[in-house]
Amino acid sequence: MSVLRLPVGLCREIESILAQFWWSKSIGRGWRLSEFPNSLIARMLKARYFPNSDFLAASSGLLPSFTWQSLLWGRDLLRLGLRWLIGDGRLVNIYGDPWVPYDRFFTIQSVPALPSTSRVCDLITVSGLWDVGKISDTFSFSEAEAILSIPLMGDTLDWRIWNFAKNGRYSVKSGYWVALEYKRLEELSDGSVAGPSSHSLKSWKHLWKLKVPQKILYLLWRLVQSIHHSKEVLFRSRITQEDVCCHCLVSRETTIHSLVGCVVCMQSLFAFTVWVLWNERNRVLFGSQPTLPGILVQHAKDYDDDFKQSSVVNRSLSSPVRDVKWKSPTDSGFKLNVDGGDCMETGAKGVGAIVRDSQGNLVRALAMRVPSQISVLAMELYALKIRISFALDASLVPLEIESNSLLAVSMVNSEEECLATEGGLLEGV
Incomplete structure (x- = not known):
């Protein structure tokens, strides 16, 4: 076998190509089939392999091509991060479909209390809001909180997004990260059921030699054996009705969360x-x-x-806030200032707006509450959308809009369609 020495410049060029493939924002081919179902290649593959279904439910078929087999191989990774973003809720099943915005699991885990054919639209009122009472009575506390955190988009279709990217679009970089994370979790799972190794035996000896009370040793042993009865374990065993942490009332009470993850306990x-x-x-x-x-x-x-x-005593001695003055609009028109805020004590959220003319005179003002479960970004976008409609209905033009949320302003000014959770709120802005 002959050996060839490649120039250093060529090696660096190859490394650059590989780096651009892994870490650029390029999208996967399987994602393109889902996002652009009307493209030429998507229509050709659909006619050949899945005429009566979609790409995620397609089988390999008879004599599949190498291209189709490659797409199917990457589809398993795509399934790990795809979930539905709710529009009108008519296309998504409550049970079975991935639509709940969790960190990993996007399906309802609690015992079904509604018919198996129920759609998400059955949880939305006629006025286009979540049916809070029905959701609270049907699902666990953590599931209800996750559902109510989804901003409703009004009369729009449901669509799929990639959960592990801020813009909702799949990229090679985010897919690579998800693959590594799930591989790590699988290795941890395999290690928990494997036989004891020499390293684990030494760890056990050190554990039992600790100079602590027996009840603490017993707790450590249960933690190492993964038999600690957290509320998540009890909920999955259908012993309790919910799996939310009783301290912070926000996250699932896993073993890790109860020991080192709860903000209220640890602080x-x-x-x-x-x-x-x-x-x-x-x-x-x-x-x-x-x-x-x-x-x-x-x-x-x-x-x-x-x-x-000392923090409570010195709170009044904090440094003064920089004085920011209002600036009049550039043209002889109106300026709309919008913002959102929340109450740390009650958790209530609200948005407000004020319209002034070029002389600084108050023209109109408006304030209203929004669902307390939505994200800060959704609150800012919601404020923009409502207030723009509020100003245009009053024929306040020309209108200059000002907001302190850089991310919300960037999303509004962007020409690219946003597939993020809050993307539907951009419709009409």
Whole structure:
């Protein structure tokens, strides 16, 4: 076998091509079939392989081509991140279809309480809003919160989006990340059921030698064995009616969440504990006597309490906010200022708008509440949409619009169609 030495420039060019393939925003071929079903290649493949279904439900068929087999191979990855974005809800089944905006699972997990043929539109009222009472009575708390966080788009069709990209579009980079993440989870799952290795046996010996009470050893053993009865486990076993954390009332109570992920439980205590442990390590390193673990824990709690008390006292001494003055519109017209906000205590959200003329005189103002479960970006876009309609109905033209949300303004000014969760709110803006 002969060996050829390639020039350094050629090697770098090959590396550049590979890097552009993996990390550019190029989209996959399978995604193109889903996003552009009327393209020539999509219509050819549909006529040949799936005349009565879509790409996601198609089979390999008789004597499939290499191209079709390659597309089917990548389709499994595409399925991991595709979910429905709700428009009018007529195309999406409540049970079975992926449409709930979770981190990984997009289907309803609770026991079906509605007919299996129910559509998402059955959860929407005649006025185009979520039926809060029906949703709260039908689904678990976490599922109801996730559903109510979906901004309704009005009389538009449902469409599929890629959950793991901000713009809702699949890219090679995001697909590569998802593939690695699921591979890691599969390896963890395989490791939990595999037989004990020499490394795991050594870990067990160290575990049982810990100088802690037996009840703590028993808890650690249950955690390592993955038999800790978190609310997520109890919910999947149909023992409890919900899987939401009883402290933060937001996330699922998994084992990791209950121990280190709950913001309400941990807050800043974890940071103070790390600081105390590092400080203790330095003290012992330079000759001081070790401190008992219980005293270290108490030190961390004391630091946390002292900091919270001082923060409350010094809240009024915070630095002054920069004075931002209103600027009149460039033309002799009107300026519309919009913004959204929420209440930290009650969780209520609302949007407001004010219209002034070129002299700064108040022309009109409006404020209203919005669903508290929607995202901040959805709230800003919702404010823009409602307020623009509000100003145009009053014939306030020419109109200059100002918002403090850079992302919302960029989405409105972008010429590219937005497939993100909040993209439907751009219709009519």
